[in-house]
Amino acid sequence: MSQIDKSHPLSVSRQCEVLDVPRGSFYYSPREEGSYNEELMELTDKQHMDTPFYGVPRMTEYLRGLGHNVNHKRVRRLYRQMDLYGMGPRPNTGKPHKGEGHTVHPYLPRGVRVDRVN
Template sequence: MIDRAHPLPVSRQVELVGISRSSAYYAPRPVSAADLALMRRIDELHLEHPFAGARMLMRLLKREGIVVGRKHVGTLMRKMGIEALYRKPNLSRKHLAHKIWPYLLRDRKIERSSQVYALDTTYVPMAHGFVYLTAVIDWASRRVLAHRVAITMEAEHAVAALEEAFAKYGLPEIVNTDQGSQFTSTVFTDAVLSRGIALSMDGKGSWRDNVLSNDCGAA
């Protein structure tokens, strides 16, 4: 996504696509086998106890004989893109760099296909690692219209899935997402708004995010 030969400075390029400047220079390190096994178990526990934070997960792991610190559990949770579901203060606070769009589906009757598309990104454990699955879902039918699998949660993967859904099934009235940085980035919002489609975003930590993640996993 970042073109180092382009006359536009790298700092400006990362700002436009909505990623941190450090990520443009960061070379990812492989995840150890021990951490992969731990992440798989954390993912299982998170599905069983979605309200559990790093401290509670640490205690649950300890009961199974897995000794790990709370901070390390928290680090792995962030890497996996999961967090405990609970009511939080200041839910309406906007991201410092990105605009957060209002939620448009409250009290709206959704009764036909291609009326609303929803996007969600979920963590998928693999035999030797993990990936992120981004799916475009038709809200009325819960049909998966397009998807992308990647090792990072960058906006380009969400845009590619969205473009495929548009090409195959046409344009919806509304595209709904959560407040993930891949969805609030300029490259993603432009892909929606430039076509005259309304953009809707769930509140941070919304229970609806989990519902759509489960749909992605079932697909």
């Protein structure tokens, strides 16, 4: 909010209105992480170094096993803040690769009528 100046003759309210910015955005200051979250982040980081394949659900269970009352939403938020993610297949890994050397084979029994047992 560097465009808004408190010492300007135009009021802060009017400056925000002209810039089409909510006045609350001007007064907002982000809070620091609490000491409990810092402790959880430290534990998560240590465990992630040992088991990088742990995703959010497993890490949540690990922290609960240590006696911390956390849910998956908090752990997911901490993962995002620390830029962590579990190693594993990403979405859409089962789709065939379109590229050189990959052929899609036709379904041979299509149109064949099965009228007896093999």
